[in-house]
Amino acid sequence: MFSPEGPGLRELAVQALSSVERGYDLLAPKFDHTPFRTPDAVLDAVAAALTRMGPFGNGLDLCCGTGAGTVVPARVCRDSVTGVDFSAGMLAVARRRALPAGPRVHWVRADARALPFAPVFDLVVSFGAFGHFLPRELPGLFAQVRSVLRPGGRFAFPLVAPPRPGSPAYWALLGFDAVMRVRNAVWRPPFVMYYRTFRPSDVRRELTRAGFRVELHALPEFGRRRDGSPRVRLVVARRPAR
Template sequence: MSDESRDDALADAGYREVPDDQGGAAARGWWDANAAEYLDEHGDFLGPADLLWCPEGVRESQARLLGDVRGARVLEVGAGAAQGTRWLRTVAGAQAVATDVSAGMLAAGARLDATAGTRTPLVQADARALPFADGSFDIVFTAFGALPFVPDVPRVHAEVLRVLRPGGRWVFAVTHPLRWAFPDDPGAGGLTATRSYFDRRPYVESAADGRVLYAEYHRTVGDHVADVVGAGFVLDGLVEPEWPPDHRRVWGGWGPVRGARLPGTLIVRAHRPPA
């Protein structure tokens, strides 16, 4: 094991406060280091070119949460390997661009392009500082990207509002906030609440020297609604996908046992008011 690997070894994990600058910066390195493992585990379910909203298996081809995308200018933030953007471009007829903070995930996206013979615009960018002009897009979306990994979510909403044209849509999927009160266990062990739903301390993984390796932030349903409305959006609806009875796949804390009783995903749909 290299010195660098030892330095980055997980030494502590739990719910605790950390400085915002450390927690907010951790995602880039974590996803760079874990991109290949993540795609090895979930790549078959995600597909090389498909817009999967959540572990419950909701796909945009059926759900149409983005509305009519043909010819639309679409931005995906926290795109990972850009499977959703690739599908929008090659199947749905959108003019789509993918951004992610992780060079490792975007490199994986470039490899998918090389295998599929496609060309997906891939831009490395923090969702809190998007490198696009005001009003550049008709639709912005993310499926579990960006929002869970920053302490200052209102900055993401403000940037999305800025790059959307008046009337443009903003759709995002996150872990359902109710899940934070329960252990991250897909079986029966995940059915008993062990923490307060209102405990907003992030889940943090640290190295032996105290450096933050990973941070994931909790916001209640009310927090998400307040953030969206406070940024200037009009809230169009909340979607809580049910677990399909024939869906047997386990993904982290998601699975049929918990899914039959507890919501696992929250999808928020909103739009920028017309000028």
């Protein structure tokens, strides 16, 4: 869970009672020491899968946070990598991060729902950010991603299989989402973070509606569940060449 270098209970409480942007500004210096950061094992597996599909030219890390996931496009893109996030605090940490030598790196503060880019990217990745978007926002979000991709470009992100109903993980996520809904019903500004709203079937449907061709690739590093389904998949949504 939280390491000794991570935030304390009071810090987490202050963050939870803030807006999403302000909350992450406060959490940024210690974010990499929390369980909210995407594990290196996931980043390495995604990088390995994309290496087999690449190389790519220009890459974008959507909702890059502290830049932990930006290492992935930095490994597989030859020309440039851009990290975009709306938290100034998270970007300040990202700018101090050491990334693999090679492509040029740029950091941009912007909202993922209104990206300030032309269609110049060959690859867009994102890690752990989709819980901050309500289901009704997905069509607009995916349309924004498509708008910044070159024809033939790919939008890739890992997707963990949902926990089985009745399992401890199922009840933990259900409880977390319930607490957040109560919090947002009685406190302003809202803090949007839900774990059970980004459903695989909805994601694939909305990506297809946004004009993507969607593929699912099992990440073998994480094995399979008892029913044979992958524990973690890589979603690869391609903007058609025409």
